[in-house]
Amino acid sequence: MAATPTTALRGRTEELSRLDDALYRVRHGASGALVLRGEAGIGKTTLLAYLSERATGCRVAAVTGMESELELPFAALHQLCSPMLDLIAGLPDPQQRALRIAFGYVAGDAPDKFVLGLAVLGLLAEAANDQPAVCLIDDAQWIDDASIQILGFVARRLAAESVLMVFAVREPEGEKLLAGIPALPVSGLGHDAALALLTATLPGQFDSRVRDRIVAETRGNPLALLELAQRGKAELMGGFAFPAIGAGSLHDHYVRRIRALPDPTRHLLLLAAAEPTGDATVLWRAAESLGLRPSAAAPAGEEQLFEVGGQARFSHPLIRSAAYAAGTAEERRTVNAALADALDPESEPERRVWHLGAATTGPDEKVATALYDAAERARTRGGVAAAASFLQRAAALTADARLRTERTLEAAQAQLDAGRYDTALGLVAEAEAGAVDELQRARADLVRGLTGRAARSGSDAALALLRAARRLESLDRRLARDTYVDAWGAALVAGRLADADADLVTVSGAACAVPAADPPDPADALGSGLATMVTAGTAAAAPALREAVTYFLDAELPTDVFLRRGVLVANAALSLWDFEAWDAVSSRHVELARRAGALAPLANALNAHRVVALWRGDVEHARALGLEEQRVKEVTGTLRASYGDLFLLAYQGNATRAEPVLATAAAEATARGEGLGLQITHRATALLQLGLGRYDLAFDAAVRAADGNLGPFTAQALPDLVEAAVRSGAVAAAMTALDRLTTYTAVPDSDWAAGLLARARALTGPDDTAEHFYAESVDCLGRTRLRFELARSSLLFGEWLRRQRRRGDARTHLKRAFEEFVAMGADGFAERARHELLATGEKVRKRTADTRNDLTPQEHQIAQLARDGRTNQEIGSELYLSARTVEWHLRKVFDKLGITSRRGLRDALPDRVADRVRAE
Known part of the structure; x- marks a missing residue:
C-alpha cells in the first residue's frame, strides 16, 4: 500500500x-x-x-x-x-x-x-x-x-x-x-474540498460553472474527479471543448444503454452533453427549438442516467462522454446550432460563437473571424487554453491560405503555452504545410523549437532555435533578434551537453552580430546583456542587464511577453546579484502564468521561484511551490529537472536519502541533454556534502558545478568551490575559484555579491585579514533577505573563531547559524553547527525536522497557537473546537515532540511566522 x-x-x-x-x-x-x-x-x-x-x-x-x-x-x-x-x-x-x-x-x-x-x-x-x-x-x-x-x-x-x-x-x-x-x-468530499482537489490536480483557469457541474456530477468522489481531470483536460479549461470520447468496457456499456433509449431522449442527452455548464434554462430553450419536450428526460431518469432540476446533471461524468459519443457527427452539429441560437449574444458571446463554430461544416470567414475575435475574451474566462481552442477552430474555418496559416501559428503558440505540446506540434505541421512564404515557414520552425524546449529542455532545442533565428535574419530582423534570445535560453539549459554548433558561446556570438532593430526595442537590452555577459563578462553586460530588468519590472508589458521572457529576466537579475529584483521578477512570472492558465511558462516559473524561496530560507513556501510544480509537470508532460527538489534535498542533509536521488537526477538530465539540470545536481551535491562536512566529496561535486560558463549559475557555484577546496587542502583550486568569483561579482551596489566575495577572501586569506572579511560578509549579507547565505557565513566565522580559541565569540555566531539552519530545515548544516558548538563547550540538544513533520496540519496549527501564548479556550474559539479537544491534541503534540509542557514548544517548534515576516 x-x-x-x-x-x-x-x-x-x-x-x-x-x-x-x-x-x-x-x-x-x-x-x-x-x-x-x-x-x-x-x-x-x-x-x-x-x-x-x-x-x-x-x-x-x-x-x-x-x-x-x-x-x-x-x-x-x-x-x-x-x-x-x-x-x-x-x-x-x-x-x-x-x-x-x-x-x-x-x-x-x-x-x-x-x-x-x-x-x-x-x-x-x-x-x-x-x-x-x-x-x-x-x-x-x-x-x-x-x-x-x-x-x-x-x-x-x-x-x-x-x-x-x-x-x-x-x-x-x-x-x-x-x-x-x-x-x-466515508462519503464524497464537500463542494469546497472537491473544488480544491480538482484545482490542485489540474492547475489552470476554469469557468466556475463548469467546475460546479463537474463536482455535482461526481458527487465529490475523489477518484471520479481525478479520472475526469486526466481524461477531460480540454473540457475543463473554460468549458470551450466537448466531452472527451472515452474508451473501455464501462464507457461502451453506457453508449449502448444510451443508444437503446428513445430518439427524443437520446437527442436531449446529446444536447445536454454539448452544453458544458449544465444550465437548465439554456438546455430547455435549445430543446424547444429541436421539438424536444420535457417528457423526453423521463426515460433517462428512470435509467438513473440523467436528471434536470435547477441544473442538468448526468449521474456520472462518463455518462456525459458516452452521450456525446452516441450521437452522429450531423447530430452534434445540429445540437450545437440549437445551443448557439439559445444563448444570448450579449451575455454569452463567447459560448454562443463557440457552439456556432462547432455547428459550421466548412470554411466560413464570418464565423472564423468571430471565433478569432472572441479568443482574447475567452482567455479571461478560461485562460490561454480557452483562447487556444478558439484560435484553432478559427484557423480550421478560414478559407484564405495565408490567413489560415497565420491563425494556425497563433493557435500553435497558444497550445504551447497551455502545455499541450503534441497539439502544438500538430498545428505547426499544418502551418508548415500551408505556408505561403519563407517567413511563415521560418515562424513554424520557431514555434517547433519553442515547443521542443518547453517539453524536453534538451540540447536539440537550442540548435533548432538557432537555425530559426538565422533563417529569420533576412526576413524579419526584430523577430530574428527575439528568436536569438530564445536560442540563448535553450543553450543555457543545454549547458555543457549542448550541440557544438549551438552552445552558449556560439549562440551569444551570433546574437551579438545581429544589428539592433529600427526603431530600437527596449526589450532588446535583455538579449544584448545576456549575450554580452558570455562574450565579454559580467561587468561589460551589467548596464544592459540592469536596463532590461528595470524595463520588465516597471513597464506595462503584455502578459505573453512576460510569460516568454520571465525566466531569462530573472536570470539577468541573478547575474546582477540583485536578490530583490530576482524575487520580484520570478514572483510576477508565477503570478501572471497562474492568472493566464499558461501551464508551460508556469512550470518554468515555479521551478525558478522555488530556488528564490529556498535562498531566503522559506522552506515551507518552497515545498508548496514544489507540489504545484509537480502537478503542472504531470499535466503538461514537461521533462525537466526540478531545481527546488534538488536543493531541498541538499538542505535536509540526509545523505542516505539524497545521494540516490541526486545520482538518478544526474543520469536523467544527461539522457535529456539538459546540462543545466546536471550542473544544478552537482551543485546540490556539493551543498549536501558541505553541510555534512564531507569536504573531499563536496570538492569533487563543486568542481563539476563550476566548470564552464553558464553565467549566473556558474557564478553561484564558485563560493561553494572556494569553501570545499580550502577545507580539502586544494589551495590552488581555491585561489583560481576566487579569481573567477571576483570577475563574476564585478557589479555595483550588491550586498549579495560583496558578502560572498568577502567570505571567499576570508577563507583563502591569512588569519590576520580573515576576521575583517568574515565580519564584512556577515554585515553585507545581513542587509539582504538571503538567510541561508547569512547562516553559512555565520557558521564559517564561528568555525574560524573557535580555531582561534575564541570560544565565547565563536558561540555567538555558531548559535545564530544553528538556530537559522534549524528554522529553515537545513538539518545537515544545522548538525555541522551543533558539532562546532559542542566543541566550544556549549550544550546543544540535537533537533531535526522529523518530529515537526510528524504533526498533522491541525496539530501543527494548535501547537503554533499554544506556543504563541494562546489558552486552550482561545485556541478552541478560533478553531471551533472544545477546550478539552484542544488539550487532547496538545497531549499528542507533546508526545510527538518529546516534550512535557507548553514551555518546550518554543524550542521544539521555531517561530516560523516570525521568520516569514523577517524574510519578507
Whole structure:
C-alpha cells in the first residue's frame, strides 16, 4: 500500500481525527477496530495509506483483498499473519497447531474457528509486545469468507493488546460479516474540498460553472474527479471543448444503454452533453427549438442516467462522454446550432460563437473571424487554453491560405503555452504545410523549437532555435533578434551537453552580430546583456542587464511577453546579484502564468521561484511551490529537472536519502541533454556534502558545478568551490575559484555579491585579514533577505573563531547559524553547527525536522497557537473546537515532540511566522 502525502487529504478533517485518535490510543496501550465504509473511489485506500504513513514506531501489517483469491480459504489471513509467524512459539499448543493447519504447514482436520480466532488474536498480541501493531485490511469485500470471519472475530475481541485493526469495505458488500465493529462512513468530499482537489490536480483557469457541474456530477468522489481531470483536460479549461470520447468496457456499456433509449431522449442527452455548464434554462430553450419536450428526460431518469432540476446533471461524468459519443457527427452539429441560437449574444458571446463554430461544416470567414475575435475574451474566462481552442477552430474555418496559416501559428503558440505540446506540434505541421512564404515557414520552425524546449529542455532545442533565428535574419530582423534570445535560453539549459554548433558561446556570438532593430526595442537590452555577459563578462553586460530588468519590472508589458521572457529576466537579475529584483521578477512570472492558465511558462516559473524561496530560507513556501510544480509537470508532460527538489534535498542533509536521488537526477538530465539540470545536481551535491562536512566529496561535486560558463549559475557555484577546496587542502583550486568569483561579482551596489566575495577572501586569506572579511560578509549579507547565505557565513566565522580559541565569540555566531539552519530545515548544516558548538563547550540538544513533520496540519496549527501564548479556550474559539479537544491534541503534540509542557514548544517548534515576516 503506497503512502499518500497528507497534503492530498482535503476535506477529511473528521475522518483524520478519528484515525489519529485510534492511533493515539493504540500507542498508549489500548486496542481498537474500525471499518471504513464507502463507495468505490471515495478515498478509503487513501485514508489507510495516511494511517500507514502516520504509524511511525508501530508494526504495520497490510492486507488487500483480491477477487481472484475469494475462493482460497485463509488466503488473506495468511497474508496478514505470515510476517509474524516467528512469534508462534509464544502461543498455546492447540493454537499453534490451528495456525499451522490453516496455513497448510501441517496436515490435519480443519481447525476449530474459535481456536483459530484465539490463535490470531494471540499472535497479534505477541507482535504488539515490543511495539503497537496496526493491521490495515483494504478491499475487505474481496477477502475470502474464512479469513473475514476470523478477522471479524478478532476485531470484536480486542481489548488491551495495543492492536489496531482498520478495515476498508466497499458498500453494500461486507456489512454483515463486519457488523458490530465501529464504522466510519466515508462519503464524497464537500463542494469546497472537491473544488480544491480538482484545482490542485489540474492547475489552470476554469469557468466556475463548469467546475460546479463537474463536482455535482461526481458527487465529490475523489477518484471520479481525478479520472475526469486526466481524461477531460480540454473540457475543463473554460468549458470551450466537448466531452472527451472515452474508451473501455464501462464507457461502451453506457453508449449502448444510451443508444437503446428513445430518439427524443437520446437527442436531449446529446444536447445536454454539448452544453458544458449544465444550465437548465439554456438546455430547455435549445430543446424547444429541436421539438424536444420535457417528457423526453423521463426515460433517462428512470435509467438513473440523467436528471434536470435547477441544473442538468448526468449521474456520472462518463455518462456525459458516452452521450456525446452516441450521437452522429450531423447530430452534434445540429445540437450545437440549437445551443448557439439559445444563448444570448450579449451575455454569452463567447459560448454562443463557440457552439456556432462547432455547428459550421466548412470554411466560413464570418464565423472564423468571430471565433478569432472572441479568443482574447475567452482567455479571461478560461485562460490561454480557452483562447487556444478558439484560435484553432478559427484557423480550421478560414478559407484564405495565408490567413489560415497565420491563425494556425497563433493557435500553435497558444497550445504551447497551455502545455499541450503534441497539439502544438500538430498545428505547426499544418502551418508548415500551408505556408505561403519563407517567413511563415521560418515562424513554424520557431514555434517547433519553442515547443521542443518547453517539453524536453534538451540540447536539440537550442540548435533548432538557432537555425530559426538565422533563417529569420533576412526576413524579419526584430523577430530574428527575439528568436536569438530564445536560442540563448535553450543553450543555457543545454549547458555543457549542448550541440557544438549551438552552445552558449556560439549562440551569444551570433546574437551579438545581429544589428539592433529600427526603431530600437527596449526589450532588446535583455538579449544584448545576456549575450554580452558570455562574450565579454559580467561587468561589460551589467548596464544592459540592469536596463532590461528595470524595463520588465516597471513597464506595462503584455502578459505573453512576460510569460516568454520571465525566466531569462530573472536570470539577468541573478547575474546582477540583485536578490530583490530576482524575487520580484520570478514572483510576477508565477503570478501572471497562474492568472493566464499558461501551464508551460508556469512550470518554468515555479521551478525558478522555488530556488528564490529556498535562498531566503522559506522552506515551507518552497515545498508548496514544489507540489504545484509537480502537478503542472504531470499535466503538461514537461521533462525537466526540478531545481527546488534538488536543493531541498541538499538542505535536509540526509545523505542516505539524497545521494540516490541526486545520482538518478544526474543520469536523467544527461539522457535529456539538459546540462543545466546536471550542473544544478552537482551543485546540490556539493551543498549536501558541505553541510555534512564531507569536504573531499563536496570538492569533487563543486568542481563539476563550476566548470564552464553558464553565467549566473556558474557564478553561484564558485563560493561553494572556494569553501570545499580550502577545507580539502586544494589551495590552488581555491585561489583560481576566487579569481573567477571576483570577475563574476564585478557589479555595483550588491550586498549579495560583496558578502560572498568577502567570505571567499576570508577563507583563502591569512588569519590576520580573515576576521575583517568574515565580519564584512556577515554585515553585507545581513542587509539582504538571503538567510541561508547569512547562516553559512555565520557558521564559517564561528568555525574560524573557535580555531582561534575564541570560544565565547565563536558561540555567538555558531548559535545564530544553528538556530537559522534549524528554522529553515537545513538539518545537515544545522548538525555541522551543533558539532562546532559542542566543541566550544556549549550544550546543544540535537533537533531535526522529523518530529515537526510528524504533526498533522491541525496539530501543527494548535501547537503554533499554544506556543504563541494562546489558552486552550482561545485556541478552541478560533478553531471551533472544545477546550478539552484542544488539550487532547496538545497531549499528542507533546508526545510527538518529546516534550512535557507548553514551555518546550518554543524550542521544539521555531517561530516560523516570525521568520516569514523577517524574510519578507
